[in-house]
Amino acid sequence: MAAADRKPILISxxxxxxxxxxxxxxxxSIPFRIFEKDASIIFRAQGYRLRLSNEGLDAIEAALGPEGFQKFWDACGKTGGVGFTTIDALTADPFEDGIPTAKKAPDASAEASKILRETLASREGKVVGISRGDMRRIFLSGCEDFIDWGHQVTGYELTDSGVRAIFADGSRSIEGEMLVGGEGIYSRVAEQVSGGRLKVFDTGARGIHGQAPTTAFKGLGEGVWRAIDDSRPDGRVFIITNVRPGSMDDPSVDFGWTMGAQSGVIQPPNDDYTITGVTAANIARSITKDWHPV
Structure with missing residues (x-):
């Protein structure tokens, strides 16, 4: 069937x-239409990095083709160094099989290569990553004319020959050949398809994502680092960061870091997990106040 004669694939x-x-x-050359509740690609900050496996890179390359993939690959960060290493947040001792070693390592990079237990490398022996926001912008390129911003899909209705998406204001989309529910764990499409059997449960765990000048991580050296604090009575807390080469001496460049913890450790005011700025920073500072300077 010619593309002009086909109903589009609808994507929520x-x-x-x-x-x-x-x-x-x-x-x-298959027609499609995307419906997104945000007002634009920059409406929401989505800057945390995603690590890409060989399988993920292969899938992206197959979807984008040679030229598109090269643009994507050039935007990715590639980290070498010691790979993926875990240290004790309080002492900077390397972890060996999940247990802190007796050996001190104030400059963790000096000992890290000896106790490597995991690898995250994919292509070229490097850890390959890219921020979620950059990935979305690259994947959007060329598809701008086929997306309707400010359209929140709340359900769907089947027709005799296809499907229509239902929006928050009660309006309907054009008729599509099929509807793909791609709006995440709170997908209203998936909820309707499952007849309400699909449930999302809050574990109570919270996280904080932030950025710091690259010079803050210089003591670690190049690599992917995880620092774990098991000393708290309310549960484990950790941070993970990716220290990339070529910019560790440039304070104008920021590296992202992510803090995660078991339920109850990170407690935002009013259980508001959308807080930003000073409030979130102060929570992170209070949790890490006794951590090793490195």
């Missing part, structure tokens, strides 16, 4: 998976 949500699907459809 403009996350990384939905946009990569759109790229595949675009290259195959």
């Amino acid at each position: 949500g403009a996350g990384v998976a939905s946009l990569l699907l759109a790229q595949s459809l675009f290259r195959a």
